[in-house]
Amino acid sequence: MSNSTQSAALPRTAMIGVGSMGGAILAGLRAPGVEIELPIAVTARSVSSAAAFEGADDVVAYAGESDPDANRHAVRGAGLVILAVKPWTVAEAARGIADALEPGAIVVSVAAGVPSSAIEAELPEGVAVVRAMPNTPSHIGRGVTGIAGGASAGEEAVATVRRLFETVGEVLVVREDQINDVAAVSGSGPAYVYLYAEHMIAAARRLGFDADQARLLVQQTIAGAAELMVRSDDEPEQLRRNVTSPKGTTERAVEVLQAADWGDLFDRALAANVRRSEELERGE
Incomplete structure (x- = not known):
């Protein structure tokens, strides 16, 4: 509440x-x-x-x-x-x-x-x-x-x-003309997080962890990171930097992820979501 x-x-x-x-x-x-x-x-x-x-x-x-x-x-x-x-x-x-x-x-x-x-x-x-x-x-x-x-x-x-x-x-x-955007970001947002969790768990399994171990590692990482973000005054970018030591292991992994151009990917995903809301408004 x-x-x-x-x-x-x-x-x-x-x-x-x-x-x-x-x-x-x-x-x-x-x-x-x-x-x-x-x-x-x-x-x-x-x-x-x-x-x-x-x-x-x-x-x-x-x-x-x-x-x-x-x-x-x-x-x-x-x-x-x-x-x-x-x-x-x-x-x-x-x-x-x-x-x-x-x-x-x-x-x-x-x-x-x-x-x-x-x-x-x-x-x-x-x-x-x-x-x-x-x-x-x-x-x-x-x-x-x-x-x-x-x-x-x-x-x-x-x-x-x-x-x-x-x-x-x-x-x-x-404003009402922002409601479709709200739906794209937060209304559907939990599904994006769960999709991320699915792929992280699958990747952990491929590293050799069993199903329970992989779920625990990913679930608690997401839950803890989310709670830390809520409680912290820092922006997500700074929280990421706090984990990312120069020339360290996290930096290498983040470089791989950023090479996939997440900004463009999220722009396209949210735009597709909004388009579907607009189609529903037209009765399509």
Whole structure:
């Protein structure tokens, strides 16, 4: 959870969908010390998924499988509504709850490639739309989320959504035209780190370490280096130099890696990511 102080309690909240990311956000909202008007209303597709919340005093769950109006029931009385559904179903979900929303409600979308204007078109006037791009470390309270208000969202709505995502990590407020870039850097970023880990583990195996040894060496190196970077006032470049003695072994390895032109590689990878978000916005 962010160290930022929450200045006001979050309003009663409804969550449409409690899959992987929705579940992470819900866990943050239920964490000790979070001030939020209860209960939190959630909707799940199946009766069995909704049954997982039976007996909870802070959550009321509705199952779409048995109740076609589950989403509408969930959003009634909610000042904050989170659309945690697949991108191609966001507009439909917004349309389905439009006439059940409270006046002045804030609707948050965590879907990539769906502009706020497409959601606003389905909702009544006076409802604010804010887009958010969290990442998977939100599951352990170490996420980073980019948020951007749509044309309908004022500073107060954005501030409320900021407090929401501070329950699962750090928050960066950006313009909406930067959200695809946030998705490319931090939204997809964990996958890049895991890809690096895959290749480092494979290389360690080729040096002769067994699977457990290779995983331990790489996992703890990445975790420790990341934590050191978080705690240090030094820039990553300086932290790298701290490890790289002149004419030493690290320097030789870094020279090989830099010869592969990582700058260009990352530029092309992020550009491909952004292009795909733009394609999704066009319905491709």
